[in-house]
Amino acid sequence: MESAEQQEVRAVVRSIVADYDHDWYVRRARAGLKVTELWEAISESGFVGVNLPEEYGGGGMGIQELSIVAEELAAAGSPLLMLIVSPAICGTVIARFGTDEQKERWLPGLATGKIKMAFAITEPDAGSNSHNIATAGRRDGDGWILTGTKYYCSGADEADALLVVARTGVDEKTGRARLSLFIVETPNPNLQMTVIPVEVTAPEKQFTLFF
Numbered sequence: 001m002e003s004a005e006q007q008e009v010r011a012v013v014r015s016i017v018a019d020y021d022h023d024w025y026v027r028r029a030r031a032g033l034k035v036t037e038l039w040e041a042i043s044e045s046g047f048v049g050v051n052l053p054e055e056y057g058g059g060g061m062g063i064q065e066l067s068i069v070a071e072e073l074a075a076a077g078s079p080l081l082m083l084i085v086s087p088a089i090c091g092t093v094i095a096r097f098g099t100d101e102q103k104e105r106w107l108p109g110l111a112t113g114k115i116k117m118a119f120a121i122t123e124p125d126a127g128s129n130s131h132n133i134a135t136a137g138r139r140d141g142d143g144w145i146l147t148g149t150k151y152y153c154s155g156a157d158e159a160d161a162l163l164v165v166a167r168t169g170v171d172e173k174t175g176r177a178r179l180s181l182f183i184v185e186t187p188n189p190n191l192q193m194t195v196i197p198v199e200v201t202a203p204e205k206q207f208t209l210f211f
Contacts, residue, residue, distance in 0.1 A: 022077025
C-alpha cells in the first residue's frame with residue numbers, strides 16, 4: 001500500500017501531465033519533435049530527480065517514487081523514456097558507485113533534469129547480455145580509449161553524456177569479461193551516432209554508436 005507521500009507524488013504528477021495529453025504527445029512524435037515542455041514541467045516540480053540524494057539536489061526518495069512518476073506519465077499517454085534512462089539507471093549507478101568527483105559533476109544536473117545521460121550497454125552480437133560484450137576499454141596514459149559498437153541506445157542525441165559498459169579484462173577464474181562503466185561526454189569527435197529506424201511512435205530516437 002502506498003504511503004500518503006507517495007499518493008501525493010502520484011496526484012501532483014497526474015495534475016501536471018493533464019496539460020500534455022496523448023494527442024499532444026503523438027503529434028510531437030510524428031513531427032519529429034521532442035517533448036521538452038513536459039520534461040521541463042516535471043523537472044521544475046522536482047520529480048525528475050525524486051530518487052536521487054538530497055545532498056545533490058534530488059528528492060531523497062527512491063526508485064519506487066520515480067516509478068510512480070513514470071506510471072502517471074504513461075497512464076496519461078505521454079511517457080518519458082529518458083526518465084528511466086537518465087535518473088533511474090545512470091543517476092542511480094553514479095550515486096551508488098561513482099567517485100566523489102563524478103557525483104559532484106553529474107548528479108546535480110541529473111537531479112534537476114538540466115542534464116540527460118543515456119545508457120549504452122546493448123550490442124549487435126550480445127544484446128544486453130553483458131558477458132558477451134565486445135566493446136573494450138584500454139588504458140592510455142591517464143585516460144582510457146574505448147573501441148566498439150553499441151546498439152539501440154535510446155536518446156543519445158539529446159544526452160549530454162553516455163554511461164558506457166565496456167570490457168576491460170577477463171576474470172581468470174570464470175573466463176567472464178571484467179566490465180567497467182565509463183562516462184563519455186557528448187558530442188565527441190571520436191564517437192559516431194547513426195539513427196536506427198523503428199516502427200514505434202516516440203519522440204526518443206534509437207542509435208547505433210561507433211567508438
